[in-house]
Amino acid sequence: MSRIGVFGGMGPLATVDFLDKLVKLTPASRDQDHLPVIVASLPHVHDRSSAILGHGRDPLPQLLAGIDTLNRADVGVIVIPCNSSHHWFDQMSRSSRAPVLHIARSCVAAISSPAGSRVAIFATRGTLASGFYQRELVGRGMDFMTPESDGAQIQVDACIREVKAGRTELGAEHLTQACQHLVRCGVTTLIMGCTEIPMASRYADVSGLVLIDSTLELARASVAFAMARGWNRTGWDS
Amino acid sequence: MSRIGVFGGMGPLATVDFLDKLVKLTPASRDQDHLPVIVASLPHVHDRSSAILGHGRDPLPQLLAGIDTLNRADVGVIVIPCNSSHHWFDQMSRSSRAPVLHIARSCVAAISSPAGSRVAIFATRGTLASGFYQRELVGRGMDFMTPESDGAQIQVDACIREVKAGRTELGAEHLTQACQHLVRCGVTTLIMGCTEIPMASRYADVSGLVLIDSTLELARASVAFAMARGWNRTGWDS
Structure with a gap:
């Protein structure tokens, strides 16, 4: 459970920017000092902004499927470097075993x-x-x-x-x-x-x-959450 | 199965560099044109180079666990942006349902x-x-x-x-x-x-x-493998 789950792909380059910030914010001098991360970069989620505005397909089933993918990979927290998707934050949180941090x-x-x-x-x-x-x-x-x-x-x-x-x-x-x-x-x-x-x-x-x-602040919150629980030290089997 | 599996964290910043190249190599003008990717960034794998040289702990059980994590996330191919880990390429390939591309x-x-x-x-x-x-x-x-x-x-x-x-x-x-x-x-x-x-x-x-x-060439091979199979169009449920 000592892994950060990142629900990304919305968009894909923003996910890369988030991971870059996460790695650079982690105090580390070698690979083994870093934090384990599982990323589900799933760019085919329907456009979030359009759906909120009432035109475009509902992305909620896909969002819940992404949350499920990360939970099945035994993550201990989930972060979503896409602001618009937080319109469905309560539904995603309720369906997730791992806590979800709120970007806003x-x-x-x-x-x-x-x-x-x-x-x-x-x-x-x-x-x-x-x-x-x-x-x-x-x-x-x-x-x-x-x-x-x-x-x-x-x-x-x-x-x-x-x-x-x-x-x-x-x-x-x-x-x-x-x-x-x-x-x-x-x-x-x-x-x-x-x-x-x-x-x-x-x-x-x-x-x-x-x-x-917002990308940087979510990365800071992710690193703080994981470091407070010693996920940089626990090895990957624990 | 239409997802690229990336076994990363060796090192974490090299994984970010790989993902950046993968996204930028994908022909896309909006999120939904991109390729679905699952990343297992597991930096606690024992030092590969030391193990090959006969000092340091054997990383093979951790490497096989990482391969298993990606297969359980239903990936259709696995790539590993860490050259040294390819010393164990045959063992990882044999234990994987998804094919593994060789960086070298x-x-x-x-x-x-x-x-x-x-x-x-x-x-x-x-x-x-x-x-x-x-x-x-x-x-x-x-x-x-x-x-x-x-x-x-x-x-x-x-x-x-x-x-x-x-x-x-x-x-x-x-x-x-x-x-x-x-x-x-x-x-x-x-x-x-x-x-x-x-x-x-x-x-x-x-x-x-x-x-x-080697990072760029592995990203090129990954995008070519996925695009040839239409993983940019298949949506994420298929």
């Missing part, structure tokens, strides 16, 4: 000194419609804005789509435009609430913003 | 126009002692050299060790020195026969050498 909770917990800061959320339209980021922020008494009501969401959509198509630098151009809009609106902190966005942010002009990377 | 065969098949070229192999001392790369090259009538008998192997050892410890750029300095030695010896083609070496090669001076990247 990890992400919002990473925002320091909210006083005086203005937070924005960049995510898929499905994630924003689902509202779980907004609920986390309200629960912690934080003010926020989303770009839904203005043209910036069009840039966020394009950023995500280009990264999924392997055109990360083109995605970064859209992200730069969306970020410049935020700065003009007085936003100081940006939650990158879609795991494609952090890949584009490496090539984007994000000056003036404190970035909260 | 993929790698040697990628060497073009061997006439007039001088090939060298950089790998762990265990891989070189095992001799499977040498047998592949002899089988294809190719001449080769290994740095075992001279100081270059000390640099290769240091390169691999530094990458495993997360100090990739320091590893690259050792690789640069080892490569400069090869060029002075008249070598024209270098097989990077350890999956840590390609990560260092990005930061090394490898001018004068055609590089054959």
Whole structure:
């Protein structure tokens, strides 16, 4: 049970980015110091954002099948580096023997000194419609804005789509435009609430913003969970 | 059965590099065009190179358990982005329902126009002692050299060790020195026969050498195997 289960493939490159961060966050000087991980990268899950918005097929049966695959591989915790899929978090958690960590909770917990800061959320339209980021922020008494009501969401959509198509630098151009809009609106902190966005942010002009990377925060939560239980030391049979 | 099984963690960062190459080699413009992958990243496998050299614990029971984990997750093929572990290739293949692709065969098949070229192999001392790369090259009538008998192997050892410890750029300095030695010896083609070496090669001076990247060639073989069977189209339930 001393293995991290990663339900990935949504998208595949974001899963690679998550694993890269997980490995680099683990204190290790040789292979045997690292954490055992089982990854189910299952990219054929129906589009999550479309389903939340009421068009497109229901991905829930596939999401539950992915959770089952990881449980059958004896994982001790499950993480899902796809924000939109957290619309179905309660159903996935209930069907899982292993606890599931929530990407938005990890992400919002990473925002320091909210006083005086203005937070924005960049995510898929499905994630924003689902509202779980907004609920986390309200629960912690934080003010926020989303770009839904203005043209910036069009840039966020394009950023995500280009990264999924392997055109990360083109995605970064859209992200730069969306970020410049935020700065003009007085936003100081940006939650990158879609795991494609952090890949584009490496090539984007994000000056003036404190970035909260949902992929990185989920990786930090995963490493902390596993290290606290000594999964780096227990060997793989235990 | 339409999933690629990746037995990784040897080392963990090399597994991330393999997955990155696999995703980028897959022709896709959206998540659903990609290939389903199950990864067992199990870094606690005993050191392969030490075991081949006769000191250190036998990793074979752990290797067979990893193969079993992937077969139980219904994979249709298994690849192992760790060269040294291929010392036990026959035992792993025999115990696996899914076929296992051989990293050295993929790698040697990628060497073009061997006439007039001088090939060298950089790998762990265990891989070189095992001799499977040498047998592949002899089988294809190719001449080769290994740095075992001279100081270059000390640099290769240091390169691999530094990458495993997360100090990739320091590893690259050792690789640069080892490569400069090869060029002075008249070598024209270098097989990077350890999956840590390609990560260092990005930061090394490898001018004068055609590089054959065992991680990349195994990823190419994996994508070709899966695409030929339509695993990008079959959905995940089939």
